[in-house]
Amino acid sequence: MKEIIAIIRPSKMNATKKKLDEMDVPSVTAMPVWGRGNQRGINPVLTGIEVSKEAMVKGHVTGMKFVPKRMLVIVAKDEDVDKIVDIITKTNKTGYIGDGKIFICPTDNAMKVRTKETGDAAL
Numbered sequence: 001m002k003e004i005i006a007i008i009r010p011s012k013m014n015a016t017k018k019k020l021d022e023m024d025v026p027s028v029t030a031m032p033v034w035g036r037g038n039q040r041g042i043n044p045v046l047t048g049i050e051v052s053k054e055a056m057v058k059g060h061v062t063g064m065k066f067v068p069k070r071m072l073v074i075v076a077k078d079e080d081v082d083k084i085v086d087i088i089t090k091t092n093k094t095g096y097i098g099d100g101k102i103f104i105c106p107t108d109n110a111m112k113v114r115t116k117e118t119g120d121a122a123l
Contacts, residue, residue: 001107001120002081004088006072007035008100012092013070019087025080026123029073034066037101067098075107077120 008016013030020028076084085102092100110122 001075001110001123002078003105003107004072004074004076004081004084005103005105006074006088006092006100007033007069007102008072008088008092009094009098010068010070016072016088016091019091020074020084023083023087025074025076025084027074031071031073033069033071035069036066037098069100075110075123077123 006016010032017028017030072088074084081104085104088102109118111118112122
């Protein structure tokens with residue numbers, strides 16, 4: 001089992017949810033989050049501000065903003081991970097800064113509280 005954590009644009013949430021539903025992904029947890037990536041919340045396309053990597057690394061960028069995003073958490077069988085990641089990637093790629101990130105983490109076990117099923121059966 002693997003845990004897939006995807007940080008995506010809020011505007012892509014409905015399309016992502018629809019694609020995951022079409023793939024019969026059994027469960028997804030979604031929550032609103034705020035954060036920023038390497039750009040420190042500055043989008044040069046929207047602001048016209050170009051910030052060099054050197055300035056960001058040295059901490060010369062002020063006014064760092066947190067940007068609203070959606071975080072999806074999916075625990076999936078190993079054989080489904082590549083398909084789920086592919087769907088999330090294709091649905092959320094715009095080619096612009098802020099498309100998001102996906103993290104894939106090992107999950108040792110899962111348990112369904114109601115039935116006490118464990119492992120893949122709990123998914």
